[in-house]
Each structure stands twice: as C-alpha cells, then as structure tokens.
Amino acid sequence: MSTWNIEYLKPTLLDPVPSDIAISRSQPPKDIEKVAAEIGVHPEELDLYGRKKAKVSLDILERLQNVQDGKYVVVAGITPTPLGEGKSTTTIGLVQALGAHLHKNVFACVRQPSQGPTFGIKGGAAGGGYSQVIPMEEFNLHLTGDIHAITAANNLLAAAIDARMFHEATQTDEALFNRLAPKNKKGTRPLTEIQLRRLDRLGFERVDDAEHLSVEQRNQFARLNIDPDTITWNRVLDTNDRFLRGIEIGLGKNEKGLTRKTQFDITVASELMAILALTTSLADMQQRIQRIVIGCDKAGKPVTADDVGVTDALTVLMRDTVRPNLMQTLEGTPVFVHAGPFANIAHGQSSILADRVALKLAGPEGFVITEAGFGADIGMEKFFNIKCRYSGLKPSAVVLVATVRALKMHGGGPSVVAGTPLKHEYLDENLPLVEGGCDSNLRKQIENANKFGIPVVLCVNKFSTDTDKELQLVIQKAKQYGAFDAVVSEHWAKGGSGAVDLATALVKATSGPAKPFKFLYDLDLSLEEKIATIAREIYGADGIELSEEAKTKLERYTQQGFGKLPICMAKTHLSLSSDPTKKGAPTGFTLPIRDVRASVGAGFIYPLVGEMTTMPGLNTRPCFYDITIDPVTEIIDGLF
C-alpha cells in the first residue's frame, strides 16, 4: 500500500473557538465518494447513504488479506471529571495531525453516538472544536441506521418472548405443537432449520416429519417453559426515557392478565450492540445471535434466541449493520463510525470490523487510532482483554489523555459538578494539586497500560487556564512513571496543527519492532479469579467480595458452560474504585460485586459493581430547547 493522495481540508482557525456545529458548518466536507477513492476503497465496495456518509464492504478484508496491518493505537483517559477530558477530541485531533500534517495514512475509528443523550443533556459527540467528525449533524442523527436496526431486532426478540409465553400459557400441548409444526399440503409436518436446531439441543434426532416425534418429544419441542423471573432480555429505545426504567406490560384486556414487570434500556445497551462491536463477519454475527441467552426455563436451563426462533430474522434486520460507516474529519481524513456499546454494562468500544478494515486500508506504514470509552481502568482494560482477544489484533501503543483539571481533582481538589461553575483551584495555578493527581491516578493508569506490555504516550489536553509550570510538571511526572513520552496538545483550539507533537511522539513510540502484547488474565481461570485479577491489578483493590446473588450467578454460569468467557466489569468510571467520590488511586478497599449478568451472544460475563443505569433521563430543560432548524435552508443549530 502506498501513501494516500488526499486532498486535505484547511479549516480557518478562529479565536475564540466557535460552537462545534458552527465550525462543522463552516467547513464543507468532501463528497464521501472522493474520500473513499482517495484511500483506496473501490467503487463497488462503497454504498452511499447520501453524499457525506457511506457503508464500506467487508470484501476489502479479502481483497487486502495479504497487506500488512497498520499500527493499532488506542486512545484512553485517566479517570475523568464528570465533564470529560476530551478523548474523542484527542482521537480526531491526532488523526488530523498524522494525516493532514505528517501525511501518514491514518484512520480514526470511533463509536456511533446514541441519540438519547444528543437530545438530552449531552449534545453531539463528534469530537469538538477544530477536531471533529463532519458533518456533525449527520454523525449525530441516524447515521446509516445501525442503531435503529438494533432497536428493531432487539424488540422483535422481546416481543417474540412475551408472545411465546402467552401462547404457551393459553394453548393445550396439542394445539401449540400443531401450530408450531403445521401440516403442509402433503399432510406432513416439516420443520424449518431453526426448529431442527432445537431438536438438536434437546438431544432428539432430526426428523423429516414432526409427526414422527413422540408426545413427550412434541411437548419438549413446543414448550420453552420460560421462567418469567429469569428473563434478562429487555426492550430498548434510543431515547432518554426514565419512565421506561420500570414498567409493567400485558395490561391490555386481550393479554388475559399475563402481566410482567420489565424495563426498557437505551438501545446502545442492547446485547446486539455489543455483538455488532465484537463480531468479525456476518456469519459470526449470526452465530452470536443464535447463542444469546434470554433467560432460563423453569428447570434452570438457558433459553436462547434460537429457541425463540428469531436468529435469522434478527440477522436479516441487522444485515447492513456489519459494514463500517465512512465519514471524514474536519481536515478531510477518513473516519469509521461504527457501533457504540454502552460503556456502563458493555465494553464501550467501536467495532472490530471497522478497525480491521481500517488497518488493511492504512497499510503497514499507516495508523488506526481507536478510542476506548471511560477511564483507562475500564476502557483500556476491556479494549485489551475483550476486544483485542476477539479480534486477534495487536495494539502498538496507548495514547493516554489527561487534563490538568482532572489531575487537580485527583490531587485533592474540590468536586467538579456538571452545570455549576468551576472552583478557583481549577482556574488558577496550583502545582501541589497537579502533583497529587500525577502521583496517584496518572501513575496508576500508566502502570496499568504497561502491564499489557504496550508503550504509553501521554497527551495533556491543554485548556486555556493551564499554566506552563503545571503542564511541564505533568510531562515530567508521566515520564517518571513510565510513559514512553508525554506531550502537550492543543487540537481543540488548533485542529491537527495543535497535535503535531503528539503525533510525532506516537510515530516514535510505534517505530521499531512491535512490543510483546500480553493479556492480563487467562480465560481458563475461574470467573471469580478473573474478576479478582482485574480488581487487584487494575483497580488496586485488595480483593473482591461477592454478594450471595453474585455467587449463585457465577456458579450457574460456570455450570451452564459460560466459565471461559472474558469479564466485562460494570463499574463507575469516576473512580478507580467502586466509589465515585474516591479520586486519585484508592487502596485498601475490597471491590463489592453486587450481581453478575451474562451477555453470552456478545461473549462476556459482566459483574455489576454498584447500580448501573441502563436508561438515562431528561433533565428539566433538555438541550432540545436550543435545537432549531430552518425549514428552507435545512440548517440545524443548537446541536452544540
């Protein structure tokens, strides 16, 4: 692969920096067809969705199978304040620097944002300032429909579960069997492939004609006997709707009193989103969907999506989602926007498929920069132990993002609360607070990265209130604690030109022979040992304490054959510990595991450390009050 011949865009840098959407609007993007051609995507490998977005065919993986992958870099952060420390912005600024300024082949791979927060408190999520994915409104609205496809597929399974329980509750064995395996014109009862697979799982021989099944076999075939109290498959919507966090369904008069309490989650919390992010092909996705466990039957055996009969229907609904979505940065470099599993209960990473295609397109001298959600104790750990394990890809470096603001918080500064003004400690120079944060959280996060054998480049994401002394202190400390290099970056205010030092440091960190990458734990360990390893090694805990509920679940999952799965911790991102108020690098604590859940289709077990919200809400004045559209020019405003 040669170096791409790209027309870079040159946004005019203004000071003060305008709003994100104003910046996005002021820089006309290239047609995405042009971007695709520039990076070597063939026309037949591209499906346009309008002029500025396209889906890219997975056939590229086959066409370029003999091309060596580019360097694979993950952007993670120290434990953030509730305001966020700019990982997405750094990811985009870094690729703009590597591409438009150092002329490397470089791809950013980022998550698709949920529309819930976009219309709630958070606004857009395409980076910020002069480091953005454009057009930002297309990025934030619908994209190519992947999240909508997940909503549709997720809810078809949910509807099928309740409908099946209803039909089982209201029909005789014979009626149920006769309806599930109706006679054809020849008078026989042929089963479909998905029904034959149920026979396989029941240990029955496959039959050409279900009429040949014994009465006992017919009943076992026809009755899933789902225990409603064990159902873990919730409905989803991509809307912040707190009133759906706890609901009772089946209150219609035709549902005959078969009510049930359940809940809606935000769509990105669907296991199907985690599957999309971890899958390696449409065939693999189909198999993962087949394995989804939706609950247990009354004998305690897992009931799967395949038992409910929907594997292929869900795969059909999600067919187009496997192809990564191509967009561009403000400086005209390529971006894949693909998948966005909820970091609260899933692994919070963009897709393996986007990374793979990007690594091939970038080629051996190129770079793929991908982002890990939340702090590095969660995002980076899951990136290595879950995502890289399933992908087989070897990372070359970690870019760790820190801000003086967050370091001061970790050093003992007052609470940082969204929506209220920052205290003076955060606006004036305060070296002791910075030092305290470096000696605790920064140190621990760097050490954590080094445990995987991967070099760390620290990026101090500069704010206008940071002083030179503060910035230099961070850099000196980062190097002292084991960072390969540490640099100050100003990509928010200056775009790629503000991140050239960071890009140069990264190029150095990844040159020479690849470092030996190692996982933190072996899959053959017991589930409990795997959880305890993460708690001790990454969080700094003395150990873990399992609730009774958690113990029971771990035993059940192990017994059901899910003991070899990796662990996806559901822990607050606001502390290395389970207590969001404990900043720095807490020690001397035991990590409490309240409960454990399984995403068998996605392929991980997720222990719950404290309460995890899976459905955000709307505040009193959601940002939709600020959103406007001119119906003639179609110009949207107020999306940040």
Added chain:
Amino acid sequence: MSTWNIEYLKPTLLDPVPSDIAISRSQPPKDIEKVAAEIGVHPEELDLYGRKKAKVSLDILERLQNVQDGKYVVVAGITPTPLGEGKSTTTIGLVQALGAHLHKNVFACVRQPSQGPTFGIKGGAAGGGYSQVIPMEEFNLHLTGDIHAITAANNLLAAAIDARMFHEATQTDEALFNRLAPKNKKGTRPLTEIQLRRLDRLGFERVDDAEHLSVEQRNQFARLNIDPDTITWNRVLDTNDRFLRGIEIGLGKNEKGLTRKTQFDITVASELMAILALTTSLADMQQRIQRIVIGCDKAGKPVTADDVGVTDALTVLMRDTVRPNLMQTLEGTPVFVHAGPFANIAHGQSSILADRVALKLAGPEGFVITEAGFGADIGMEKFFNIKCRYSGLKPSAVVLVATVRALKMHGGGPSVVAGTPLKHEYLDENLPLVEGGCDSNLRKQIENANKFGIPVVLCVNKFSTDTDKELQLVIQKAKQYGAFDAVVSEHWAKGGSGAVDLATALVKATSGPAKPFKFLYDLDLSLEEKIATIAREIYGADGIELSEEAKTKLERYTQQGFGKLPICMAKTHLSLSSDPTKKGAPTGFTLPIRDVRASVGAGFIYPLVGEMTTMPGLNTRPCFYDITIDPVTEIIDGLF
C-alpha cells in the same frame, strides 16, 4: 416534458409462479442512479441509500413548477376478504403495463410497509408475483430509515411529556422556572424562540429577559399542568408487540411513584406518520408538528408539542423523511415509496409529496398511480376528502379492484378465514354468488366513486379458479352500475403484459377534458354533520349515533377550534357498515360512534367506530420461522 427513454426490464415469466422473493431475486434491478437519470432527476437532486434506493430532492417541485402535472389515478378496492384482493399488485402491474408496454411516463406511488407485520403474519408488501417493487427485501427492511426516524421523534416527545410532568411534580415553582430559564453569564434569562412562542400563546408580551416576568407569569410559563388522564400521545415501536398494548410506566424507584397507564402503538399509527403523508414541505411539517395536541392541561386547554419544547427537535429528527424514496418495479419503471400511515386510525395513503414530485416528473402526458388503503369506502373516501383536499391535486380516475372471490363473499358465500382452506364455493363456478356481490358491494363502491365526479375503471384481478362466465358477468355488471370501463387483468401471473387491457382502458378514461372533481362535504359543516354525511352517503347508513364520550369530545374539539378539520373515519374495512360480518351493501343501520380523537398536527378528527387495534401481535408461529439468510451470499429467503 418528453417521453422518458427507459431501459425496461424483462423478467422471464414462469408457470407456476415462484415465490415473491424468488421472482424479485431472479430479476436484477437497474442501479437506481440510472433509473433517476432516465426519468429526468438531476444528479444533484438524488441522494443514494445503497445502490437500489435513493431519496429525491423536493427542489424538483421548484425546477418543474411550470410543467403541467400528469394524470393522477387512485387504485382502490371493493370491500375485501381478509386475504386482500390485490390492490398493491394491481398498482404495480398497471404501471408496468403503462410504462414497459404502452411506453407512457408513469410512476407508482406506494406506502412504506411496517416491519411489524413483515415479521409477523403478513410477510412482505411490495406487490406480488410478476408485479412487484424490487429488490423486495430492501423495500421491506428499513428502506431509507423514515419509519425509524418517526419512532425516534415520536418517542422523544413521549419521553419529554413524562419527564416534564415529573419535574413539575417534584420541583417548586421557583426551581422549575430557574431551570427552564437559566441565567446566562451576563446574569439575564433569555428565552429561546420556542419558549417565546409559549409566551405568545399565554398572551404575554415577549421579553428579552425572563426575569421581567411576574411571579404569576413565571408559573404559567413554567407549569404545563398536563392532566395525565387526557394524554393521547402514545409511545411507538415498529414491532408487533401485543404486550405493550397496555402498560404501566414509572415503576422505577427513582420515578417516585409517579406511575401512569399508557400504551405503545405500532409506529405507522403515530400522528407523525400521518403528518409525513399529508405534509407539503419541510416548513409545513414543522408547523404541523408545532400544532400537535398531546392532551389537555388541568383547565381543559390543549397542550401542544410546542409547549413541551420539542417542535424543532422532532423536525430535525424527521428532516430527511420529507424526501420521497425512489425504487423500481420488476419491469424497471420508477416507484416512489413514501410514508405509510396506519389505515385503522389514519388515512392510509402514501405521501402527497411523492405524488406531487411524480406528477411533475411524469409531465402532462404521463400518469401517477397511487394506492388507497383498505376498501374504497374508507381508502378512496379519505383519498378524496383528506389527501386531495390538503394537496390541492385533482384526481383523473379511480381504478377499482375486485375479485370474483370477494364478490362471491358479498353475494352470500361462506366466511373467508385467513389460514384455512377456501370453501368449494370459491373454487367452483357459482354465478349467483358473483351476481349477488356485484349487485351489492360492487354497485355501491362504483356509485360512491361517481359521487366525486371521477370515472371508474373496474379491474377484475383474475385468479386461476375464475371462469370466463364469472369474469364476464362482473364486467357486464360493473358497466351497468356506472363504471367507465371494466376489464380482466392478469398482472400477478404475467406482469405488465397481463395488465395492458387495464392500462388501455385507463388511458381512455383519462383522455379528453378533466372531469369536475368535487368533495363529498364542505369543511364548514359541523363535525357531526361531516361524520353523518360520510356514514349516509358512503356507507349507506341511515344516520349516526354518538356515545356520550363522542358527544363530549366533538363539543370540546369544536370549542378548541378544531371544528373545521376533515374527518378520518376509523372503521373496519371488512364491511361497508361497522359490523365486519355484514357483507354486500348493508342498509337500515345506524353507525355507532364510540369515541372521537383528534390528530390536530396531521389535520383531521378521527371518530372511532368500534374497537381499533393500534398494535398488532405475533401469532404462535410468526413468519420469522421461515426467514433465513445465508451469511456469505447475504441471500434472504422466507420474506414471502
């Protein structure tokens, strides 16, 4: 406009006719870019969504404003059996005949199907046999995301309603006001445009700084005081999920006991879908959304989407939906697939915008064939009185679809039940039953069409069991009862070539000077009079009987200023009366109006005649058992 230079596709006709999806798959479609170029859509007016679907810009309306519209033809049906009599198939067969065989410029405008039924009992909805929209799986799955956008917008409003009630219930007047109108850095409280509009509605002067509002004004501004019992805005999903027909929400522990009973509807039943179908521009859509009434406050005054603050956010989410979706028929002629409001409670028609753009592209010698859902007593009546009223378009002809099967049912034949074999009366020649159906339902539906001044061409959609004598009887009777012409059509088995006689008859019916089109009722009549007019004139009722509930609602809506809206009857499509078991043309009955609702944004009042389901369910063995996808070839099977 000249005649299009189109490459027609020539599917190989097989006998017996294969499954719809096998036929669709056997005929490779043209790239939609090519179709667009053939019919005079300019490249900059086209947004591709993959290779076989595209959105078409409304700028065409301006570019072609001086072009005379084509002939505007609606396809309606006699009262159908539960199996359906082939209106969609006739629509597609007819355009294939007009285009590929008579070489006219011709567009079909059809509805986007809901995915709920596609995965439930019904399968695909793209026509059938050799008269289909292709590729049928793209037609049936996601399309370009319009329905998903409606789901997102509908549910944002629903979430905002409940969140607002929650915040009003849990905050003091002062806290609520301070949050809705927060102080900016200058210390003032500027309101956004949507908040200023609320001041307008409250009769207060607009203020630069909400600090200037009196305490009483602040409270009126901040408290919507929604009466939860009056909320008519439901949540929606495009899934057949019967357990969401009756639900209780707010059971989560953080919602503080503010529970409420409500329901989900299928997305196509959302008022936003009716708005999309009836709107004439993005600006008009924005105004309709603004007017949506979601319920009443505790003083009985209507509360609007604008009061809730979401008008522009919803318009932003629906921005792309206004552009019609271009696809093609099996013979390569153009099709717009756009909007699909639920015929049970809305008007059941594809969009005005698609029809308008198509009429301009087809030009004065061309044709636009659009379909009206349900029987003509509902579909055609609403097409004329609602859709044509809002569009200002003048229809040129009605194609009325009948089958020997349905006529026999109306003539006294035994019940036709989906999923059970047809009785022998329907398989053997039976002239008396056919005659009975012609003298009742067929006669009445033809007379109804003629009341609007529009010529009727009867299409007998031929089945293999129909005899020549039966078919000839229908044709003779149709002409006797006032049809301009009547012909037998075989488009299902033979595609466009099977509908050439129908197409020729239609060309004749629409040549010469346009017939004077008239509405059935004047908008200035009272709501009750308008309802009674439809009941008497179209259904053959002696009059109407209003329930107490209905009377109250009619009074309230009149008082609230909605009395000039047209009427959208929510009545069974299985009988001209309100009783689905009464076939033929019932007389001597009074139409009971159980309740009345208002879709103020869409722009109609809908009386409920009997129970109307707005959320279908899944049967014991939904069609997803038959759906398969090969993950390598991506070939989908089982979608009929």
